Amino acid sequence: MHVVVNAAMSADGKLSSRRREQIRISGHEDFARVDALRADCDAVMVGVGTVLADDPHLTVEDPDLRAERRERGDSDHPARVVADTRARTPPDARVLDDVARSYVAVGETAPDDRCGALRDADAHLVTAGTERVDLAAALAELETDGIDRLLIEGGGELLFSAFETGVVDELSVFVGSQIIGGRDAPTLADGEGFVDEFPELTLAAADRLDDGIVLSYTVAD
Numbered sequence: 001m002h003v004v005v006n007a008a009m010s011a012d013g014k015l016s017s018r019r020r021e022q023i024r025i026s027g028h029e030d031f032a033r034v035d036a037l038r039a040d041c042d043a044v045m046v047g048v049g050t051v052l053a054d055d056p057h058l059t060v061e062d063p064d065l066r067a068e069r070r071e072r073g074d075s076d077h078p079a080r081v082v083a084d085t086r087a088r089t090p091p092d093a094r095v096l097d098d099v100a101r102s103y104v105a106v107g108e109t110a111p112d113d114r115c116g117a118l119r120d121a122d123a124h125l126v127t128a129g130t131e132r133v134d135l136a137a138a139l140a141e142l143e144t145d146g147i148d149r150l151l152i153e154g155g156g157e158l159l160f161s162a163f164e165t166g167v168v169d170e171l172s173v174f175v176g177s178q179i180i181g182g183r184d185a186p187t188l189a190d191g192e193g194f195v196d197e198f199p200e201l202t203l204a205a206a207d208r209l210d211d212g213i214v215l216s217y218t219v220a221d
């Protein structure tokens with residue numbers, strides 16, 4: 001599977017404020033770029049922290065991009081995937097609506113009643129890991145369902161985990177022109193942080209967009 005990470009951060013590296021409310025960091029051009037990234041993927045993944053904070057839809061907005069997907073024989077929208085160890089995704093979350101296929105990757109000890117409620121909402125459950133979702137195992141199972149290209153949009157806990165697991169092939173990050181600040185505000189990679197070995201990136205491009213810059217990297221194996 002090919003894994004692309006995309007996020008938008010402030011000039012001081014924050015994905016949102018300490019209140020964990022969604023902040024508009026990208027401008028129109030960058031949202032259009034992200035829409036095209038989504039349209040190029042088989043699935044878009046976020047952590048349950050993002051679902052609880054933002055209630056995102058994770059669909060393709062541009063009708064022309066949806067038409068291109070149909071011409072390729074794909075559904076209008078990529079599938080949505082939530083990494084959700086304890087099955088906390090609300091059954092009425094927008095990522096579970098019926099415009100696209102939805103997966104929730106849960107841990108082995110996720111409560112049965114919550115898993116049942118998610119299945120009732122037509123979510124496809126993938127079980128992998130205990131303390132938290134085992135990303136390598138979950139992605140391998142998604143691959144058997146035809147998901148070959150995955151976009152991970154955040155938040156900071158899930159992105160750290162993705163880099164720690166070594167599943168990320170490409171990173172693009174829009175750096176906006178504001179300061180959010182706050183030691184408790186989410187950053188691009190939260191989690192425990194690396195201390196000895198750090199994932200190495202190769203800068204492939206730096207493009208000005210809106211009032212910011214998009215940095216595009218490949219990730220070393």
Ligand SMILES: NC(=O)C1=CN([C@@H]2O[C@H](COP(=O)(O)OP(=O)(O)OC[C@H]3O[C@@H](n4cnc5c(N)ncnc54)[C@H](O)[C@@H]3O)[C@@H](O)[C@H]2O)C=CC1
Binds near residue numbers: 025162
């Ligand atoms: N500016 C941007 O591009 C984006 C900003 N955000 C912001 O990020 C914030 C949410 O980020 P976080 O609180 O860090 O939550 P998150 O979205 O990274 O979800 C973390 C949760 O996912 C679950 N999880 C399951 N398996 C996991 C694994 N292997 N590794 C890590 N977590 C796993 C855990 O319950 C964990 O608490 C919100 O404020 C949201 O607005 C989110 C996405 C993009």
Ligand SMILES: Nc1nc(O)c(N)c(N[C@@H]2O[C@H](COP(=O)(O)O)[C@@H](O)[C@H]2O)n1
Binds near residue numbers: 025054056059153154
């Ligand atoms: N690319 C980008 N720029 C920003 O400024 C953002 N705040 C985000 N947030 C992400 O987009 C999700 C919302 O998706 P929908 O519009 O509901 O499809 C949100 O949950 C974050 O993952 N992204």
